[in-house]
Amino acid sequence: MRLSRLFGKTLRDDPADADTASHRLLIRAGLISQLSAGIYSYLPLAVRSLRKIETIIREEMDAAGGQEILMPVLQPEELWEQSGRASSMGPTLFRLQDRRSRRLVLGPTHEEVATTLARQNVHSYRDLPLNLYQIQTKLRDEARPRAGLIRVREFAMKDAYSFHVDEQDLDTTYQRMVQAYSNIFERCGLDVTVVEADSGAIGGKDSQEFMFLSDSGEDDVVICRSCGYAANVEKAQVRIPTVEDEPLSELDPVSTPGVKTIPDLAEFLGIPESKTLKAVFYSCDGEIVFVTIRGDLEVNEVKLKNGLKCADLRLATDDEVRGAGLVAGYASPIGLEGVRRLADRSIETGANYVVGANISDTHYRNANYPRDFTVDEVLDLTRAQPGHGCTRCGHELRFSRGIEVGHVFKLLTSYSETFDATFLDTDGTQKPMVMGCYGIGVGRVLGAAIESNYDDRGIAFPRSIAPADVQLVALNLDREGVRETAETVYDALKAAGLETIYDDREESAGVKFADADLLGLPLRITVSPRNLREGNVELKLRLDDASEAQLAPVDAASDKAVQLLG
């Protein structure tokens, strides 16, 4: 590819509204162009990278027993009504109607279609296991697209769906897929951490996410350096700081005028927050739920949502709180009736807590569970926070942000039962297929790979996913021998199987070097009058200092390039 003809120009200035490194560099280097929020065009250089990522994915999926298919983006809404996700996905689902007013959705993922496809085409245990994958456009009306390719509304995803006779067989494929994913990310130059993840309200048992740890990420993960436990904060179990047991004292009202928050309460009474109980109110599918948790802890809403088997969970409004007979700031589980009550397991240890009295300006001292109040259910509802320990080994957990580049789920039979995707087993009975699903965001991998490989001069692509291997830079094209030599080297590089971008533009050396650094191909080869006097060209790896550039005779350039790229 000749740079003079390449579609997509570099920018000298950083784009003003990109502040994530990969977003800034993707635009500055001329890889992507924004059409709308979370909607991008991919220019030739980006497409070359994406194709390489896709090739790596296909190789690993095929090796893991996958078969590539292609399912439609346009899907009948009815399928989504059937699975229940028309409502549970809410506004994220793009909807439209055809000319006969039939309702359709633009697929945000393909479990519904994949399960239907299996129902139509799998009838016997002899057809299983089956592992289907596709690389297909997904459309999601995300509430907040951000950070270039990290969260977009239209994107290519590799999604795979596996079908099995039983859970044991699923486990085998699941492990193969986890290994395939690790291979894929390693080959893409991404160091990922596999974390335990929430599988969402619908279906599933085990679920793991592949996280590239980065401040640009939007997921919070905890990692135990001691035993290796790693989990999304949504899912993370933690060992909370313990509080001392003590003999139970008598319940005792205390006047607390104007003291409505836990920090105020602790300060007012001169006690730690961990000696108080906090009340939080949620609306779960319209029903008010009262949650009690120790004052120094926060409610993990994902855990709560799962525990309640609730489709739509949100904090209750002030009106809803009042309507339930609760006094905000002084709400209490003591004597509370007619409201669904849950508690975090933190209330089961410790003693003599301060808790609201459900009377303005009043709290109780020495509240104890279950002596003074009961709840409908005690669950683990604790959100992991800094200072919390690992449940396995007690070591303090480390917190990090992460970009979720892959996610695998054991769906089990939730979809196959809904869509009646059954097979005839050896014992002559119809059974629902046991399913797994596996996703990778292709563009997000590109974004994350750049987050992982850049410096102040630009991108430094891993060779495996670089738009090309070599940037051939010719300086002073009109000087004797330069153009001819560059053309010769260009041909030799191509003949040696190296993908080359040839900078044949009439630009100054500074511009060409700066653009080469910005685009970040692994190897730069410079043809210039200076080196040509000795019959040489210069080779420099993107990550080396300028002083480490090497010279090679013109006719040895391609061999040397192959050697340097190793």
Add this chain to the structure above:
RNA sequence: CGGGGUGUAGCGCAGCGGCAGCGCGCUUGGUUUGGGACCAAGAGGUCGCCAGUUCAAUCCUGGCCACCCCGACCA
């Protein structure tokens, strides 16, 4: 959806109630040439949109829209 911010040339930005500006980029000619060269001449604008105020609005007022950031949400 809540909070914050920004909309002026391809990009980055300034400006201001009275004819639309700068730097970079772009075009043409010339001089240069190993780290974002120089000279000269050019092209390029519905100042986000709609109302209102005014003799006059890019500027003031109101509404709307778009984009960015934080949060909520996110198979």
